[in-house]
Amino acid sequence: MTTVFRPYPSSDALRSDRSAGDRLRHRKKVRNAIRENIADIVAEESVIGQSGDRIVKVPIRGIREYRFIYGDNSGGVSSGDGDVEEGQVVGRRPGEGAEPGEAGDQPGVDYYETDISLDELIDIMFEDLELPDLERKAMRQMAVARGTRRLGYRRKGIRVHLDKRRTVVNRLRRKIAHGGKPQKAAAPETAEKKQRFPFNKDDLRYRRRVPDEDMESNAVVICIMDTSGSMDTMKKYLARSFFFLLYQFARTRYQNVELVFISHHSEAKEVTEDEFFHKGESGGTRISSGYQKALEVIRERYHPELWNVYAFHCSDGDNFSQDDEAALAAANELCEMCNLFGYGEIKPLESYYGGSSMQEKFEAIEAGNFQTVMIKEKKDVWPGFRSLLDRERKPGAAAPADAEPAEG
Amino acid sequence: MSAAWTIADLEHWNERIQEQVEAFGLSCYAQEFEICDHNQMLGAMAYHGMPAHYPHWSYGKSFERQKTLYDHGVSGLPYEMVINSDPSIAYLMRENSLCLQVLTIAHVYAHNDFFRNNFTFGHTEADRVVGAFKTRADRVRGYVEDPSIGVDRVEAVLDAAHAVSLHTRRNFGIRKRTPAEQRERAVEAATPRHDPWQQIHQAGELAEPELARVPLEPDPDLLLFIRDHNPALEDWQRDLLTIVHDEATYFIPQMETKIMNEGWATYWHHQIMNSLELPQDLHMEFLVRHNQVVRPTPGDLNPYHIGFRLWQDIRRRHDEPTAEEIAEHGEPETDGRAAMFAIRECDRDISFLRRFxxxxxxxxxxxxxxxxxxxxxxxxxxxxxxxxxxxxxxxxxxxxxxxVPVMAVRDADLGGNRTLLLHHDHDGRDLHLDFAERTLGHLRTLWGRDVALDTVLECKLRRLCCSADGITIESPG
Incomplete structure (x- = not known):
C-alpha cells in the first residue's frame, strides 16, 4: 500500500476556482426567476425604502431541483435521549428553503427565498423595463471639464507625448521604402558595417490629447403627498412604494439624484423623509397648495435648465372642489417644468369612496409628459410604474385617456 | 488556525497508522492525500469530491449554499472527504490541527478499505473512476461549446435527467435480465406446464405471451430506458442521459452504505488512534474530536453515532456474549473481528440494520x-x-x-400513442404531489411524448397524466 501526500499548492494558479462558471449560471437563473416575479417582489414591505447594500430576501420560484419525493404522510426515525414519549411534539415541520431530497423535507409551497442585495434587485427591475436610452432626449446634461484624454496621434507635439513605438515603426517603414532590409538580429560585425539610418523629423509621432468633457446629469425627484385625514396607512404605504420606485429609477439614470418631500393637506410644506411617511396630518385637502410649493422649490433650487425634474403626486383624489381650477392650472405649469409629472390616485378596494376623483378632472391636461395612474392594491404598483415610464418613452404623446395602467 | 504541522509530520504519523492498518487487517487501495484550504474543500464538496466533473448550475448553487452556511458558522466543514477510486483520493484541510489530521488519516484508511471490499462498490470500477469523470466532463463541455447545441439545451437535458437520476437499480448485486432472457421468461410463463394427466384434465386457457409489450418486465432504469426507446433523441442527448445515469450508479453505493461506512471508519479510527500511543495533548484532543463525531444529534440520526455503536456491539456480541445471548443464539461461531470483516463485505445499510x-x-x-x-x-x-x-x-x-420512491417503467406505448407509463411502488408513503407533477414534466421533456404515473394518493389508486395541457389526475376505472 503506497501513500502520497500532495502539499498545498503554493501558487494561486493551481488553486483555480472551479465552481465559478456554475455559480455564475446559477446566479443568472436566480435573476431570471426574479425578473419573472418582479411584480410580486417590488411591492414587498422588505424591499421598499432600504439602502442599496442591504440584503433583502425575495421569494423566487422555478429554480428548485424537482425530484420524486415523499409528501405529507411520510415520517422518519430520530434518536433522542430516551425520555421521548409517544404523542410528544419533537419539532416543527421543516420550513421553506430546505432542499428536496434531504431527510424530512416536506415543502409546502412552491417557492423559496434567496438573498440578494437591493442594488442588484433594482438592476434587475429596470433591466426588465427594457428602456433603450429612453430618457436621453429628455435628459438635461451639463458639460464638465475633466482634464484631458488621449485621442489619436499627430506629428507635432511636446517631448513627453512622444510615442516611441510608432516613431520607430515609421523609421523602419521609411528605411524599407529606401531599399534597405529590415534589421534582423545579425552578427555584431555585420551590424557595425551597416550604414547609419538616423531618425527623421517625419518619423516622429506624438500622442494627441484633447480636453475631456463629461456630461453630468442631475435629477430631482419631487414627492408630493396628500397627508389629509383620509390618507390612511395603507394608502401611504402604496404611495411610498411608488416614490421608492421613482427614486430608484432616477438613481440608475442620473449621477446626482436629490429628493424633495412635500406634504400637503390644505397647506403644503417641505418635510424630511421620516416626517413625510410617518407623520399623520388631518384636515381638508387643497391639492393646488402642494403644487404651488413644488413650483416654488423648483424655481428656487432646481432650475429645469440644469435639472431633470421628476414630480409625482399621490393622493386619494378627494380634493376641495373650489380648489380644482387652481390645481389644474398648477399642474399644467408643473408639466412645463418637469421631465415627467405623474399623478397617482390611490383607492384601495376596501375603502369606501363616494367623493370626487381628481383623475377625471386631470384628463383636461394635454401635456405629453403628464401621466396618471390608478392604484387599488399592491399588485398594481409595478404595472402602474411601467405605464408611467411608457409615457416617457414616447415624449409628446397625447395625454393619457386610459386611467387603468396596462398590464406589464 | 495556521498549520502547526508539516508534511513530514503527516508522513511520520501516516507510517505508524499504516502499520496499525495492516495489523488490523484492513486491505486498502493506494491512498493519496491532498492538502487543501476551505475554499477548495467547499469546491470539492459541491462536486462530490471528484477532481473533474461536468459543469451544471446546481453545483454552483450547492457551493453557494455550503459557503453561506460555512461563512455564517451554521455548519462546519467535514474533516475529511474521500472518494472511492484506486488510488483513493482524500482531502485534508490545511487549517486543521495535527491531531485532526492524524484522526482523519486513520478514518480515511477505513473508508478506503470499505470501498475496496464492500460488495455494493463492486461495479464502480475504482481504478478508472477519475479518468471516467474527466472524460464525461470533457464530453459535456464539448456539447456546451458546440455552437449547434449550446449551454441552454444541454442544461435542459441535464436538469431533466438529474430529476430522475436516482430512479435506477439499487442493488447492483442483482443482475438485470437481458431482453432475451426476459423474452424467454415471458414465453415460459405462458407455456402450459407438462401435464401427465392431460387427457383427463380440462385444458386451461392458453394466454398468448405479450411479447410486443415494451418493456417485457418493469424497468427501473428510467434514464436508460428513455435513452434506448425514444427515437427522437439526438446522439448528444443520449450521451448526456448515459453520463447522468453512470454518475448516479457510481454514487448510489455510497448512499446505500452511509451508516455502515461511516460507522466502520469511525470504529477503526477509534481503534487505530488508541493503539498509536499518542502524546497526551494529542490524545486529549482526539477524545474531544471523537466524541464530537459520534455525538447523537437530537431530532436527527447521526450515521457516525449509530454505525459506530452497531459495529462495537457486533464485536462485543462475538467476543464477549452475555449469558442470555448464548442461550438465545448459541456460542458465536467466529471471533468478533472476523465477523466484522465478513459483514463489511456482504451487507448494506438496510440489511445491516435489519440484521444487527x-x-x-x-x-x-x-x-x-x-x-x-x-x-x-x-x-x-x-x-x-x-x-x-x-x-x-x-x-x-x-x-x-x-x-427515493421506487419507480419503474411499465409501458412505453400506453393507449397506443407512445405514452410512457410509470408505476410507483407505494409503501404507505404518498408522493409529494407538486414535486411529482414537476418531475413528470421533466420526464416529458426527455420522453418527448406524454407521461403517466400510477400511484396511490390518500389510499386511492390514481394516475397522473402529464401532457402538453398540464397535469390531470385520473382514477383508473
Missing amino acids: LGPDMMRELGLYAYEPQGEELVVTRVADDPGWREVKEVLLRSVGLGG
Missing part, C-alpha cells in the same frame, strides 16, 4: 418514529417492547435510498 439493530440497541440509541401532523412533528412510536418493530420498519424504509 436489536431492541436493546434501539432503546440505547433512544430511537423513536415521528410523523408530521399539521405543522408539527409528533412522536408516533418509541422503541419500547411492542413498538420497536414498528420504529425499525420506519427506519429501514428511510435509510439508504429509502427516501
Whole structure:
C-alpha cells in the first residue's frame, strides 16, 4: 500500500476556482426567476425604502431541483435521549428553503427565498423595463471639464507625448521604402558595417490629447403627498412604494439624484423623509397648495435648465372642489417644468369612496409628459410604474385617456 | 488556525497508522492525500469530491449554499472527504490541527478499505473512476461549446435527467435480465406446464405471451430506458442521459452504505488512534474530536453515532456474549473481528440494520418514529417492547435510498400513442404531489411524448397524466 501526500499548492494558479462558471449560471437563473416575479417582489414591505447594500430576501420560484419525493404522510426515525414519549411534539415541520431530497423535507409551497442585495434587485427591475436610452432626449446634461484624454496621434507635439513605438515603426517603414532590409538580429560585425539610418523629423509621432468633457446629469425627484385625514396607512404605504420606485429609477439614470418631500393637506410644506411617511396630518385637502410649493422649490433650487425634474403626486383624489381650477392650472405649469409629472390616485378596494376623483378632472391636461395612474392594491404598483415610464418613452404623446395602467 | 504541522509530520504519523492498518487487517487501495484550504474543500464538496466533473448550475448553487452556511458558522466543514477510486483520493484541510489530521488519516484508511471490499462498490470500477469523470466532463463541455447545441439545451437535458437520476437499480448485486432472457421468461410463463394427466384434465386457457409489450418486465432504469426507446433523441442527448445515469450508479453505493461506512471508519479510527500511543495533548484532543463525531444529534440520526455503536456491539456480541445471548443464539461461531470483516463485505445499510439493530440497541440509541401532523412533528412510536418493530420498519424504509420512491417503467406505448407509463411502488408513503407533477414534466421533456404515473394518493389508486395541457389526475376505472 503506497501513500502520497500532495502539499498545498503554493501558487494561486493551481488553486483555480472551479465552481465559478456554475455559480455564475446559477446566479443568472436566480435573476431570471426574479425578473419573472418582479411584480410580486417590488411591492414587498422588505424591499421598499432600504439602502442599496442591504440584503433583502425575495421569494423566487422555478429554480428548485424537482425530484420524486415523499409528501405529507411520510415520517422518519430520530434518536433522542430516551425520555421521548409517544404523542410528544419533537419539532416543527421543516420550513421553506430546505432542499428536496434531504431527510424530512416536506415543502409546502412552491417557492423559496434567496438573498440578494437591493442594488442588484433594482438592476434587475429596470433591466426588465427594457428602456433603450429612453430618457436621453429628455435628459438635461451639463458639460464638465475633466482634464484631458488621449485621442489619436499627430506629428507635432511636446517631448513627453512622444510615442516611441510608432516613431520607430515609421523609421523602419521609411528605411524599407529606401531599399534597405529590415534589421534582423545579425552578427555584431555585420551590424557595425551597416550604414547609419538616423531618425527623421517625419518619423516622429506624438500622442494627441484633447480636453475631456463629461456630461453630468442631475435629477430631482419631487414627492408630493396628500397627508389629509383620509390618507390612511395603507394608502401611504402604496404611495411610498411608488416614490421608492421613482427614486430608484432616477438613481440608475442620473449621477446626482436629490429628493424633495412635500406634504400637503390644505397647506403644503417641505418635510424630511421620516416626517413625510410617518407623520399623520388631518384636515381638508387643497391639492393646488402642494403644487404651488413644488413650483416654488423648483424655481428656487432646481432650475429645469440644469435639472431633470421628476414630480409625482399621490393622493386619494378627494380634493376641495373650489380648489380644482387652481390645481389644474398648477399642474399644467408643473408639466412645463418637469421631465415627467405623474399623478397617482390611490383607492384601495376596501375603502369606501363616494367623493370626487381628481383623475377625471386631470384628463383636461394635454401635456405629453403628464401621466396618471390608478392604484387599488399592491399588485398594481409595478404595472402602474411601467405605464408611467411608457409615457416617457414616447415624449409628446397625447395625454393619457386610459386611467387603468396596462398590464406589464 | 495556521498549520502547526508539516508534511513530514503527516508522513511520520501516516507510517505508524499504516502499520496499525495492516495489523488490523484492513486491505486498502493506494491512498493519496491532498492538502487543501476551505475554499477548495467547499469546491470539492459541491462536486462530490471528484477532481473533474461536468459543469451544471446546481453545483454552483450547492457551493453557494455550503459557503453561506460555512461563512455564517451554521455548519462546519467535514474533516475529511474521500472518494472511492484506486488510488483513493482524500482531502485534508490545511487549517486543521495535527491531531485532526492524524484522526482523519486513520478514518480515511477505513473508508478506503470499505470501498475496496464492500460488495455494493463492486461495479464502480475504482481504478478508472477519475479518468471516467474527466472524460464525461470533457464530453459535456464539448456539447456546451458546440455552437449547434449550446449551454441552454444541454442544461435542459441535464436538469431533466438529474430529476430522475436516482430512479435506477439499487442493488447492483442483482443482475438485470437481458431482453432475451426476459423474452424467454415471458414465453415460459405462458407455456402450459407438462401435464401427465392431460387427457383427463380440462385444458386451461392458453394466454398468448405479450411479447410486443415494451418493456417485457418493469424497468427501473428510467434514464436508460428513455435513452434506448425514444427515437427522437439526438446522439448528444443520449450521451448526456448515459453520463447522468453512470454518475448516479457510481454514487448510489455510497448512499446505500452511509451508516455502515461511516460507522466502520469511525470504529477503526477509534481503534487505530488508541493503539498509536499518542502524546497526551494529542490524545486529549482526539477524545474531544471523537466524541464530537459520534455525538447523537437530537431530532436527527447521526450515521457516525449509530454505525459506530452497531459495529462495537457486533464485536462485543462475538467476543464477549452475555449469558442470555448464548442461550438465545448459541456460542458465536467466529471471533468478533472476523465477523466484522465478513459483514463489511456482504451487507448494506438496510440489511445491516435489519440484521444487527436489536431492541436493546434501539432503546440505547433512544430511537423513536415521528410523523408530521399539521405543522408539527409528533412522536408516533418509541422503541419500547411492542413498538420497536414498528420504529425499525420506519427506519429501514428511510435509510439508504429509502427516501427515493421506487419507480419503474411499465409501458412505453400506453393507449397506443407512445405514452410512457410509470408505476410507483407505494409503501404507505404518498408522493409529494407538486414535486411529482414537476418531475413528470421533466420526464416529458426527455420522453418527448406524454407521461403517466400510477400511484396511490390518500389510499386511492390514481394516475397522473402529464401532457402538453398540464397535469390531470385520473382514477383508473
